[in-house]
Amino acid sequence: MRFNRMDPLHRTDPIYATAFIIPTLAVIGFIAFWPLGQTFYNSLFKFALMYPQSKVFVGLSNYGKLFQDSRFLNDLWNTVRFTVWSVGIETVFGLLVALMLNKKFKLRGLVRAAVLIPWAIPTVVSSQMWRWMYNDNYGIVNNLLLSLHIIKTPIVWLGFPSTAMPAIISVDIWKTTPFMILLILAGLQMIPEELYEAARIDGANVWQRFWSITFPMIRPTLGIALIFRTLDAMRVFDVVYVMTKGAANTETLSVYNQWTLFTRGFIAPYFGYGSAMSVMIFIFISVFAFFYVKMMKIKLD
Amino acid sequence: MKRSIVLVLALIAVLVFSSFAVTLVMTAGAVGREYVVLQQQIKVFEAQNPGIKVVLMPMPNSSTARYNLYVTYLSAGMPQPDVLMLDVIWPPAFANFLVNLNPYFPKSELKDFFQGAVRADTWNGKLVAMPWFIDAGLLYYRKDLLKKYGFEPPKTWAQLIHEAQVISKKEGIKGFVWQGASYEGLTCDFMEYVHSYGGAILNANGKVVSDSPMVKKALQTMVDMIYKYKISPVGVATYMEEDTRHIFQNGDAVFMRNWPYCWPLLNGKNSKVAGKVGVEPLPEGTGFPGVRHSATLGGWQLGINKNSEHVKAAVKLIKFLVSPQQEAYKAIHSGQNPSRLSVYNNPAVIKANPFYKSLWSVFQNAEPRPKSPIYPQISRIIFTNVNEALTKQLTVDQAIAKMTSQLKSLLGQ
Numbered sequence: 038m039r040f041n042r043m044d045p046l047h048r049t050d051p052i053y054a055t056a057f058i059i060p061t062l063a064v065i066g067f068i069a070f071w072p073l074g075q076t077f078y079n080s081l082f083k084f085a086l087m088y089p090q091s092k093v094f095v096g097l098s099n100y101g102k103l104f105q106d107s108r109f110l111n112d113l114w115n116t117v118r119f120t121v122w123s124v125g126i127e128t129v130f131g132l133l134v135a136l137m138l139n140k141k142f143k144l145r146g147l148v149r150a151a152v153l154i155p156w157a158i159p160t161v162v163s164s165q166m167w168r169w170m171y172n173d174n175y176g177i178v179n180n181l182l183l184s185l186h187i188i189k190t191p192i193v194w195l196g197f198p199s200t201a202m203p204a205i206i207s208v209d210i211w212k213t214t215p216f217m218i219l220l221i222l223a224g225l226q227m228i229p230e231e232l233y234e235a236a237r238i239d240g241a242n243v244w245q246r247f248w249s250i251t252f253p254m255i256r257p258t259l260g261i262a263l264i265f266r267t268l269d270a271m272r273v274f275d276v277v278y279v280m281t282k283g284a285a286n287t288e289t290l291s292v293y294n295q296w297t298l299f300t301r302g303f304i305a306p307y308f309g310y311g312s313a314m315s316v317m318i319f320i321f322i323s324v325f326a327f328f329y330v331k332m333m334k335i336k337l338d
Numbered sequence: 339m340k341r342s343i344v345l346v347l348a349l350i351a352v353l354v355f356s357s358f359a360v361t362l363v364m365t366a367g368a369v370g371r372e373y374v375v376l377q378q379q380i381k382v383f384e385a386q387n388p389g390i391k392v393v394l395m396p397m398p399n400s401s402t403a404r405y406n407l408y409v410t411y412l413s414a415g416m417p418q419p420d421v422l423m424l425d426v427i428w429p430p431a432f433a434n435f436l437v438n439l440n441p442y443f444p445k446s447e448l449k450d451f452f453q454g455a456v457r458a459d460t461w462n463g464k465l466v467a468m469p470w471f472i473d474a475g476l477l478y479y480r481k482d483l484l485k486k487y488g489f490e491p492p493k494t495w496a497q498l499i500h501e502a503q504v505i506s507k508k509e510g511i512k513g514f515v516w517q518g519a520s521y522e523g524l525t526c527d528f529m530e531y532v533h534s535y536g537g538a539i540l541n542a543n544g545k546v547v548s549d550s551p552m553v554k555k556a557l558q559t560m561v562d563m564i565y566k567y568k569i570s571p572v573g574v575a576t577y578m579e580e581d582t583r584h585i586f587q588n589g590d591a592v593f594m595r596n597w598p599y600c601w602p603l604l605n606g607k608n609s610k611v612a613g614k615v616g617v618e619p620l621p622e623g624t625g626f627p628g629v630r631h632s633a634t635l636g637g638w639q640l641g642i643n644k645n646s647e648h649v650k651a652a653v654k655l656i657k658f659l660v661s662p663q664q665e666a667y668k669a670i671h672s673g674q675n676p677s678r679l680s681v682y683n684n685p686a687v688i689k690a691n692p693f694y695k696s697l698w699s700v701f702q703n704a705e706p707r708p709k710s711p712i713y714p715q716i717s718r719i720i721f722t723n724v725n726e727a728l729t730k731q732l733t734v735d736q737a738i739a740k741m742t743s744q745l746k747s748l749l750g751q
Contacts, residue, residue: 284520
């Protein structure tokens with residue numbers, strides 16, 4: 038649809054447009070780009086937070102050092118593992134539940150509201166709650182498995198690499214599937230009922246209707262949801278920090294980053310190194326986001 | 339009209355009052371009963387000092403998490419919190435951000451405090467904090483169960499293992515619980531084993547000496563308690579102080595390693611083991627020269643933020659909290675050991691904590707952890723490697739080798 042340039046309702050006025058957009062750009066610049074620029078600037082130096090006066094310019098060498106740091110590489114792998122599993126499972130669960138909740142049934146409103154509860158609890162609180170549920174003596178998870186005779190001795194979920202990461206991923210899935218449901222449900226409700234009717238008349242079965250109507254129609258929504266969740270998962274901190282503090286090989290990049298900036302970079306000259314790590318996390322996330330936007334063919338403008 | 343005049347007057351009154359009144363912000367721990375007890379003490383202080391208001395800021399239980407918060411406050415140059423509760427290992431790291439207390443506490447007064455703690459609070463000749471309470475690792479045991487099976491409190495680790503095995507098997511409870519999670523508390527526990535076998539991580543000259551047979555034996559003992567003798571549940575590798583106390587207080591363990599704060603809680607109203615608990619020094623190792631009973635020196639200090647706008651009021655608060663009367667009150671109600679020697683002569687304190695007398699030498703000889711501004715990094719190397727051995731990600735030899743090489747590269751040796 039093209040509007041007539043002379044139509045007073047839809048006339049474009051570059052001066053007004055600029056005037057209205059400047060505050061927005063200023064706010065975004067101030068809260069997003071300025072700290073990012075500051076972090077990048079810091080990443081070019083070698084210094085400790087405690088002695089900001091003795092900054093040494095080291096160029097991009099902090100970035101080179103990152104890739105020789107085995108702890109960084111290991112944590113990168115942990116972060117990717119965490120992201121792929123949690124986002125993958127959340128998407129599948131979210132889609133299934135959203136499809137169910139899109140059907141009409143009694144008490145639908147109540148169920149839709151109830152589904153949101155895990156997402157509404159602050160992560161620190163729910164992580165602490167799950168830490169208790171995973172406890173080897175008094176935790177309900179072990180209690181349940183023991184009384185069902187699935188296990189003979191309690192499992193120390195958060196103590197060992199083989200169970201700690203899956204346990205943490207489960208908490209994240211429990212917590213953020215509702216977010217997926219919410220977004221996908223919104224997408225589903227935008228699909229006009231007539232499309233399904235037409236398909237039914239043409240004799241399309243459930244499977245065909247899903248792949249030729251539902252999926253293409255919710256793809257943009259799904260894409261946005263995936264971007265949100267992946268960005269969140271790539272910088273996961275709270276669940277891991279509360280549940281294991283990175284023990285049992287569950288440390289993610291953000292946890293290591295926090296340690297480098299605070300514990301290490303306070304006195305030892307590692308604040309620049311920590312900043313470089315923050316910038317790298319930002320770059321990784323950007324790459325993911327770019328990839329999604331391309332893959333899901335989302336139009337951003 | 340009248341209403342608005344009243345409102346304006348009220349506003350002016352508030353402004354005038356608040357400019358006279360001083361508000362101090364103090365960070366406070368909330369392990370066991372300490373927070374409630376401190377609130378009571380603050381009430382008394384505010385009554386004695388009208389014009390000073392104290393706002394308490396509860397801190398997380400994990401010492402590592404507290405450290406990170408302090409880094410945020412101090413490096414941002416914030417004037418609050420004014421009074422900081424500091425772990426015994428932090429003064430070297432935070433020294434530049436704290437007020438020198440030498441002018442306020444004369445040497446004659448410092449004599450009454452544990453000298454080990456005063457030394458820990460002194461960095462580059464400046465007294466940057468005042469010892470508030472002392473901690474030392476203790477062995478808690480079930481008096482009733484040991485008596486039932488005819489055992490004496492254990493003097494060596496081997497004896498403890500034997501008693502724990504027998505009793506835990508017969509009673510169907512856990513033998514020995516301690517702090518094995520990957521955090522500062524594990525370094526404290528590990529140092530006790532190392533010292534008890536006559537070993538050390540850093541020697542007197544600061545050289546890394548952690549690849550000794552004593553240190554290996556220390557770690558082997560801890561690992562064997564879990565997997566060979568099975569007196570400690572596998573879960574100890576995830577326990578912090580409060581996790582172990584819950585188990586012991588619930589009557590589910592024979593022995594526990596913990597700090598003195600547990601005593602009043604274990605004998606409190608809600609405790610299943612009230613009156614059934616004894617306290618002893620931690621066992622010593624065997625088979626090496628220099629074996630001894632060792633307790634890690636812990637405890638908390640009070641320091642003043644250099645950027646505080648109310649240093650004088652803050653000094654008043656610290657003087658009040660470390661006064662003999664208040665230290666006695668704290669010892670009786672929250673079981674935290676006074677940092678003043680003279681308080682141990684107070685009969686009411688001894689009555690509430692009988693073990694203060696019998697374990698006097700434990701507190702007196704508690705052993706410090708390495709003193710260094712980069713202590714948190716040293717400790718992290720220790721506790722991550724020990725925890726990896728406790729969860730069998732590394733063998734004992736691998737963990738010690740990795741710890742040693744990481745410490746050497748950190749300290750440039």
